[in-house]
Amino acid sequence: MTAVFLGVVTTIVVTGWIAILHPISAPSNTTLHRRTLDDRGVLYSYRRGRGMEIWLITPVTGSDGDAIRPEFLHDLVHRVGIEDFWATTPRGQVRTVVAAGWPSRCLMAGGLGPSGAMPTWQRGLGVGSASERVLPTSPIPSGFIANTIFYAILWGLGVIVFVHLRGKWRARRGYCARCNYPIGHLDACIECGAPVHARPAVVH
Ligand SMILES: [Zn+2]
Numbered sequence: 001m002t003a004v005f006l007g008v009v010t011t012i013v014v015t016g017w018i019a020i021l022h023p024i025s026a027p028s029n030t031t032l033h034r035r036t037l038d039d040r041g042v043l044y045s046y047r048r049g050r051g052m053e054i055w056l057i058t059p060v061t062g063s064d065g066d067a068i069r070p071e072f073l074h075d076l077v078h079r080v081g082i083e084d085f086w087a088t089t090p091r092g093q094v095r096t097v098v099a100a101g102w103p104s105r106c107l108m109a110g111g112l113g114p115s116g117a118m119p120t121w122q123r124g125l126g127v128g129s130a131s132e133r134v135l136p137t138s139p140i141p142s143g144f145i146a147n148t149i150f151y152a153i154l155w156g157l158g159v160i161v162f163v164h165l166r167g168k169w170r171a172r173r174g175y176c177a178r179c180n181y182p183i184g185h186l187d188a189c190i191e192c193g194a195p196v197h198a199r200p201a202v203v204h
Pocket of ligand 1: 194
C-alpha cells in the first residue's frame with residue numbers, strides 16, 4: 001500500500017514538475033504535426049520535452065461555430081478520454097489541450113482562447129503572468145494507472161536495495177542486520193532473534 005501511495009504522489013509530482021518546466025507555446029524549431037479535420041478545421045500537435053504533448057484545434061474560417069465535433073477527433077478523445085470537453089470549438093477560437101506526464105501522459109489541461117493568445121484554462125491552473133504554463137488537473141485514467149504502477153515498482157525496488165545494503169553495513173560493524181542491536185560474534189541476535197548471516201571473517 002505504501003508503494004502505491006508513493007507511486008501516486010510521485011506521478012503527480014513528476015507531472016507537475018514537467019508542466020512547470022515547459023511553457024505551452026511552440027518554439028520556432030518545434031516540429032508541428034498538422035492534420036486537416038475534414039475541411040472543418042485543423043489540428044496541430046507538438047511536443048515539449050519528453051513528457052508533454054500539446055494539441056491546438058482551430059476551425060477554418062467560414063465554418064459553423066460548432067464545426068469541430070468529437071467525431072473528428074477520435075484518436076485525441078480516445079487518448080485524453082474526456083468526451084464532454086469536446087462539444088465544440090467556436091469559430092475564431094483555438095482550443096488548446098495539454099497532456100503531461102512521464103513515462104505516460106497522465107494529467108490533462110484544456111482551454112479556449114483567441115488565436116495567438118494564451119487560452120483561458122478550463123481544466124488546469126494557469127501559471128505565470130500570461131498563463132504560459134499550466135498545471136493540468138484532469139486525470140487521464142490509463143496513463144495515471146500506468147505511471148502509478150511504474151513509480152510504485154521503482155520505490156519498491158529502492159526500498160529492497162536500501163534494506164539489503166543497510167543490513168550489510170550493520171553486519172560488518174557487528175550489529176544485527178534487522179534491528180541494529182550490537183551482537184558481536186553471536187549466531188543470532190539476542191534482541192530480535194534474527195539469524196546472523198553476513199558475519200565478517202575472523203582472522204586468527
Ligand atoms: Zn536483531
